[in-house]
Amino acid sequence: MQDRRHFLKAAALGAAALSLDGVKSAHAAPFVKKDRSTKPIVLSTWDFGRAANLAAWEILKKGGRALDAVEAGVKVPEADPNNHTVGFSGYPDRDGRVTLDACIMDEKGNCGSVASLEHITHAISVARAVMEKTPHVMLVGDGALQFALSQGFKKENLLTPESEKAWKEWLKKSEYKPVMNIENSSYGQGSNPTTFSPRMLPGNQYNHDTIGMVAIDANGDLSGACTTSGMAYKLHGRVGDSPIIGAGLYVDNEIGAATSTGVGEEVIRIVGSHLVVELMRQGYSPEKACKEAVERIVKKGPERSKGLQVGFLAVNKKGEYGAYCLQKGFNYAVLSEKENNVLIDGKSYYK
Structure with missing residues (x-):
């Protein structure tokens, strides 16, 4: 009888452990199920x-x-x-001016954009700065250039x-x-x-x-x-x-x-x-x-x-x-x- 009680107690503890493991697995499922392949x-x-x-x-x-x-x-x-x-060395418009357009967007829906930007090679980085450092989404033309220069971007001649x-x-x-x-x-x-x-x-x-x-x-x-x-x-x-x-x-x-x-x-x-x-x-x-x-x-x-x-x-x-x-x-x-x-x-x- 004593052996039977020990057996039942052990079985109950085992079942509880399995149940807890199941709870842990359920909570971990969103991470486990991520397919990183x-x-x-x-x-x-x-x-x-x-x-x-x-x-x-x-x-x-x-x-x-x-x-x-x-x-x-x-x-x-x-x-x-x-x-x-x-970017740099891009073909110009009919007036001989190289103007750049770019945008960027992240996983949170944040986005930034520049259009008709002159004199800055990395338009994409200016677009990211617009996204992260202003309340706006898009800056254009002279305004975009003024902002880029204020952020430390180097002004240069893009027409090679x-x-x-x-x-x-x-x-x-x-x-x-x-x-x-x-x-x-x-x-x-x-x-x-x-x-x-x-x-x-x-x-x-x-x-x-x-x-x-x-x-x-x-x-x-x-x-x-x-x-x-x-x-x-x-x-x-x-x-x-x-x-x-x-x-x-x-x-x-x-x-x-x-x-x-x-x-x-x-x-x-x-x-x-x-x-x-x-x-x-x-x-x-x-x-x-x-x-x-x-x-x-x-x-x-x-x-x-x-x-x-x-x-x-x-x-x-x-x-x-x-x-x-x-x-x-x-x-x-x-x-x-x-x-x-x-x-x-x-x-x-x-x-």
Whole structure:
């Protein structure tokens, strides 16, 4: 009888312990269930995004914040004198003035933006300063420059001799005929992923484009950045989608993040990046969400869409990613523990 009592007591204590373990597991479930197999991860538009990804990865692989990673990443093409579509050495507007647009957004919905900023290489860092040090979201033109200088940013001439030469050549005819996918014109077999050197296509104009970057850090938090020198030889004061939250970039930490590239006017018309994120909220995969956004651009301007390029890139909270574009030629770079900075061709609406 004594042995039986000891047995029952031991069984009861064991059951209680199992019950407590179950409670502990239940409380720990949100942490345990985090799937870190796709985190961290960073994605960016175009082949020059590969060098940007490497800089972002240095922060992500150490457990750093996605916001710091995307800023560090896009600063690489901003400072590259051989990249004429972003930052320093960007092609000027038709008045010969290099103006930059950029925005940044973090996991908490904080965001900052600058448009038509002159004389400052790292527009993305000024955008972050707007986000963190002012009550505003966007500063433009002279106001953006005044703010940047007050924050200690260095004023410099962004129009390099090479860009100035190209602009003066353009002035001879002053024709505005943007070329699609100019970003890929110098890349081929064996290209160095840490450099970018665009070339002039005979008989055509230099075009522009954006680097858009989205990332998830080890904590599962998302951030994004977008920066550009805008369309080459644009009207002075023209602003595209890149600095506009919801158009060129949007981040929702519950759902995912999206960015865009190409002719910004078309992206603005559909508030493209916000649309992509909202479609993912409805259950669309990143690629299908990007495709739906592209199809909406076609629906709004079927004839207009045939002669231009727009691409969307997105990642959801799970780390699943995808892209879609109007024309063939758009690509994006992916870097994670599973993807070794691979360059992927986006699927296109027009074949």
